[in-house]
Amino acid sequence: MREITLSKAVNEAIAEEMRRDPTIILMGEDVAEAGTPFKVLSGLVEEFGPERILDTPISEPGFTGIAVGAAMTGMRPIVDLMFGDFLFLVMDQLCNQAAKTHYMSGGKLSVPMVLRTNMGATRRSAAQHSQSLHALVAHIPGLKVAMPSSAYEAKGLLKTAIRDNNPVVIFEDKLMYQDKAGVPEEEYLIPFGEAKVLREGRDITFVATSSMRQVAEKAAETLSAEGIEAEIIDPRTIVPLDEATILASVRKTGRAIVVDEGHQSFGVTAEIAARIAEKAFYYLDAPVGRMGAMDVPVPFSPALEDLTVPTPERLAERARATLRGEPVHAA
C-alpha cells in the first residue's frame, strides 16, 4: 500500500468529497492560496475555486456561525479552525447553536457541518497554541468528536464526518501532519463509534487517543521485551465511544491505562476510566490508570513543556507498577 502523510490524507478526503458533493464548501483563515499555515489544504482552491474555498477574515465566531446557518439551509460546510485553542472563541456558535439545533427544533432542523481543528503540545508554541481541548466539546451533547491517530484514520474519519448529518469536530494532532501511514488508493470510510485494536496483548490494555497511539505503541514495544504484553485500543471517535471493544479488552487483560493528551482532570481519561470501572469492575485486577496532560497551562520552555505530556517511558513505568500491584498515585 502507498504511504502518504496525514496532511495529504486530509487534503485527499476533502477533495474527494468536494468532487462528489457540490454543496460542500470550506471556510477558514488563509485556507485558499496559502493552503493554511500547515499547508494541509494546498491545491484545493486551484481545483474548486474561491467560491467553495473561502478565505475568511480573522473572525472565528463569525465564520463558524455562518457555517451553522449555511448547514441548516442546504450546504455542508467544513470549517477550518487554525488552532484548537481558538475553540474558546467559537464555543457559543458551536455549543449553543450547532450542537442544540436539531434537538431544540424537535428534530426538524439539522446542522451537517464539520469543524476541523488541531491539538497537541511539544511544538514550543506556548499556552495559547498547544492545547488539546477535545474533552470540552465531547462534553456537549449533539456534537460528535473524532480523533484520528494516523493518516489512514484521518482520511477515513474525515470522509465520514463530512457525510454525517450532525455537527462533527475533528481534531488532528499538529505534530503528526508529516507522519506517513499506509492509505489505500481506493475509497474507504471509517464508521464512527468503532474502535480499533491496534495490538493484541494479554496483560494490560492501553486505551490511547490520537498521537497517544504512538506513545502506547512505543511503551508496548519496551514492555514486550520484558515479557509484558499490552493491548492497544484506539477509540478513533470519543463521541460516539465504542465501549464494547474497550470493555472486551479489559475483561481479557484485567488492567487498563487510559492515555490522552487533554488535561487529566475532568477529561477523556476520566470518562473512559469511569466507564471501565462501572462496567467491567469485577474483571479488574488493578485500579484503572489514567495519563493525561499535566493540569497546567502548556509552558513555553522546552525544559518544562516536555514534562507535561505522557511519554512512552512514563507509560511503561506506570504499566509495570500496575502489574506489580502497586498503588497508583495521581500523575
Next chain:
Amino acid sequence: MSLSETAAPARPENAATYLRLYRQMAKIRAFEDNANELYLSGKMPGLTHMYSGQEAVAVGICEALTKDDKITSTHRGHGHCVAKGAEFKEMFCELLGKAEGYCRGKGGSMHIADQDNGNLGANAIVGGSAGIATGAALAAKRLGTQGVSVCFFGDGALGQGLLYEVMNMAALWKLPVIYACENNLYGEYTKVEEMAAGALAARAKAFGIETHEVDGQDVLAVNRLAEDLVERARKGEGPFFVVLHTYRYHGHHVGDINRTYYRSKEEEADWKANRDPITNFGKWLVAEKIATPEELGQLGEDVAREAKAAVDYALAAPYPPADEVDMHVYVAA
C-alpha cells in the same frame, strides 16, 4: 516623501529626546536581527514574529507614555516590549525559555510581559488583548491613577468582534485608552483589503471615537500625535483610535521565507529602501545637525554589541528547574 522633507525644523532643546527615539528604534532592530539569527541557527525553540520595519510605531507611542501607563501587545510584540523599557537580557532569556526570562520561560516570545514597565503582555490570540487594555483603562479611571493604556493590534484584529464590543464601552464610559491599529498591509498571508470591508478608521468613528491616521514610518509624527492623545486621554477626553500605516520586513513569522505568492519582492525592497523608519530619521538627525553619521554609526554598534552580549548570556543561562512546571497555576496566597 521622505521624513526630512515633511518634518518641521529640529528643536535643539529636544536633541536628547530625538536621540532617544533613534536609539530605541535601533535597539528593536538589533533585538530582532538577533532573534531571527537565533531561529535560523536552530537555537530558538518554536517560531517568532519579527517587528522589524514597524519600530517607529512602538517607539513613537511608548515614548509618550510613563512607566506606569499600560500597554497590551501582540504576537509581534518584541518591539512594544523594548519600547516600553524592557531589558535585552530578560527578553532573550524568555525567547529561549530560560529561568531568568521575564516570564521565567513560561511565556516565550508570544507571551512576553514586563509588569514593572507596564507591559501587560504579548498575546497569541489575535485581538485577544482588546478587553485587557480597555479593562486597564477602566481600572485607571476608577482608581484615579491618571494612567492611560494603549492597545496595540494589527489590521487583522479588525476582524475580531471583541474589539467592537470594548470600543463601544470605552466610548460610552470615556475611558483613557488608545487603540493603536498597526496596519502593516497583511494579516498572515492575506492583504488587508481582502479582510476588511470599508475604511479601517470608520469602524471607530461609528462609536463616536476620535480617530487619526498617521505615517507609521515617521517616528516624530507618531510621537507628536501620541504625546497629544496621551495628554488628552489623561484629562478624560479619551478613547482614541489611531491607524498607523507601516510594514513588516520579514515574513509573517521567521519560518515564512517563500512569500512571493502573497507579496512581491519589489514591494518589500521599496519599503526597505525608501521608507525605513530608522534610516530616514537618521538622515534627518544628520541634516538637522543633531548628530553626525559617525555618532549614529557608533550608537548602532553599541546597541548591536549590547544585543549580542544579551544573546550570549541567554544562551548560557539555565532552564527553569522541573519543579517550576506546576508553579504559578494559581496565586499562592
